Amino acid sequence: MSQTLTTHIENTAGERSGAGAGSVIFPDLRGSREGSADLAALQSPEALTESWLSAALQLCNPQWPELVGFSCEPLSSNDFDILVRLHLRFADTSGAAPATVLAKFSRPLPTPQWEAFIRQSFAREASAYQELNSHYACRVPGLIFAAADGQQFNLLLEDCGGEFYASDASPDEHQPEHEAVLQELAQLHGCFVRTSPASAPQWQLRQRDNARFIAHRYRVGVDALREVYAGTLAQGHFGLVEKFADYVADWHRYERHILTLSHGDARLENVLFQRDGATCRASLVGWKLAGVRNPMYDVASLLSNDLSYVARNNSEATLLQRYCRVFEQSGTQYPFREACEDYRFNLFGPLIFNICATGFLKDSLAQNTELMKRIRRNCMAIFDWDAMSLMQKRRNVIA
Structure with a gap:
């Protein structure tokens, strides 16, 4: 895993104050497209929009077209997070943009004492996907996008099916x-x-x-x-x-x-x-x-x-x-x-x-x-x- 991602996770996982406290940690926002600074972490799948998804996906691959619609399929829910499969519709269907992606959202915490643990766990999970995608040690989804904001985190992952x-x-x-x-x-x-x-x-x-x-x-x-x-x-x-x-x-x-x-x-x-x-x-x-x-x-x-x-x-x-x-x-x-x-x-x-x-x-x-x-x-x-x-x-x- 690149040292850049590790350092950026450590630097942004604890940011919490003020407007725009949402911190995209992968890909690194520096030098990215205009408007991507609005990609704060979302609280739940219900908060997803076409513009947010388009911006997140195009950080991974600027060649992917604009998103015009999506539907959400629940996959799993536990005490810490929710995982859904997003079925995507693009304006231009001739490219290699994915038809589906996986999206993970953190769940509200029962007590504030677990906030630091959740932030650290998010950084760890994002790092693990990045590390394993470069080694091909076992079958895991590829990491597309990761964002953290206080008690909230999001992951977008390649959909390997299943x-x-x-x-x-x-x-x-x-x-x-x-x-x-x-x-x-x-x-x-x-x-x-x-x-x-x-x-x-x-x-x-x-x-x-x-x-x-x-x-x-x-x-x-x-x-x-x-x-x-x-x-x-x-x-x-x-x-x-x-x-x-x-x-x-x-x-x-x-x-x-x-x-x-x-x-x-x-x-x-x-x-x-x-x-x-x-x-x-x-x-x-x-x-x-x-x-x-x-x-x-x-x-x-x-x-x-x-x-x-x-x-x-x-x-x-x-x-x-x-x-x-x-x-x-x-x-x-x-x-x-x-x-x-x-x-x-x-x-x-x-x-x-x-x-x-x-x-x-x-x-x-x-x-x-x-x-x-x-x-x-x-x-x-x-x-x-x-x-x-x-x-x-x-x-x-x-x-």
């Missing part, structure tokens, strides 16, 4: 979707396997640097969960969640021997799928938590969050072996036994993420059945692998 996984069922066998995601993760991890905290770009998260902060947010989440867990979590599961609060900081400080660029939130809701008969391809989106971690962090997040208990037990070994085969195509060996130990240890990663989320979502926690389901699955995986005994062993190494 839809989000939609199923209310809990399959007893793993799906082609999981294989497709693991294929992309293994290629991503293999491409960046020589990454270290010292060599990685500054925008990438480092686990050690955030140990105390995450440990605090985890305890806030435990306090929020304590009030509503009865009837949603087994007492043994909540006991595990509560006990692990004393280990969170040490878990982050343990120095993994294999590190790479990781997605940080590898779940099916952050993947677009394209299907062609029996073939399934995955494009990874939602890079707000990208950082330097062990490869199994992403694998544990995917399997522990998105597979039912039966499906995980039936498919875990097969999926881990498949991942290792693809990863080793990068030229770096990752023995299956070693990967399993890393997977066992990293099963705490999705649990930490989900417990921290309970603190953020405490006002609606009792109704958030999906989050509770993920926490139950996380706990069952940790029990199945006896991950706590490995945590205690490695904690002694840290001490």
Whole structure:
């Protein structure tokens, strides 16, 4: 990724005051077309206009014609942002302008204390797309435009096609979707396997640097969960969640021997799928938590969050072996036994993420059945692998 984008993100992410505080951070506005300074970040898809979209698109490619109309197709919505697909109509249809693009909008925050986190996450996500577009490590949309303004941010992305996984069922066998995601993760991890905290770009998260902060947010989440867990979590599961609060900081400080660029939130809701008969391809989106971690962090997040208990037990070994085969195509060996130990240890990663989320979502926690389901699955995986005994062993190494 170019140093210009990194610096411009850092300089503009915190700008907040006065008229025109909206800061386009990609492409850089300096020397761009007249009128582009009006491209402040928008609050929601409802605020989109033809003139705003035309200006944003022409910053990416001045040869694209003026936009004369568009329609908006909702794709996904979570607690942080909204993603839509825009179907575009141009005055001149003879050029190579895209028929569709993806647009992301931040959602209003429940409390102001998360504003800095959202700004940093936006800068990180924009940087991740820019970095990955230059490496072709895995399938991701191309970055067209990015804008930030206080608590609001927007991204325009190339539309690589596909839809989000939609199923209310809990399959007893793993799906082609999981294989497709693991294929992309293994290629991503293999491409960046020589990454270290010292060599990685500054925008990438480092686990050690955030140990105390995450440990605090985890305890806030435990306090929020304590009030509503009865009837949603087994007492043994909540006991595990509560006990692990004393280990969170040490878990982050343990120095993994294999590190790479990781997605940080590898779940099916952050993947677009394209299907062609029996073939399934995955494009990874939602890079707000990208950082330097062990490869199994992403694998544990995917399997522990998105597979039912039966499906995980039936498919875990097969999926881990498949991942290792693809990863080793990068030229770096990752023995299956070693990967399993890393997977066992990293099963705490999705649990930490989900417990921290309970603190953020405490006002609606009792109704958030999906989050509770993920926490139950996380706990069952940790029990199945006896991950706590490995945590205690490695904690002694840290001490």
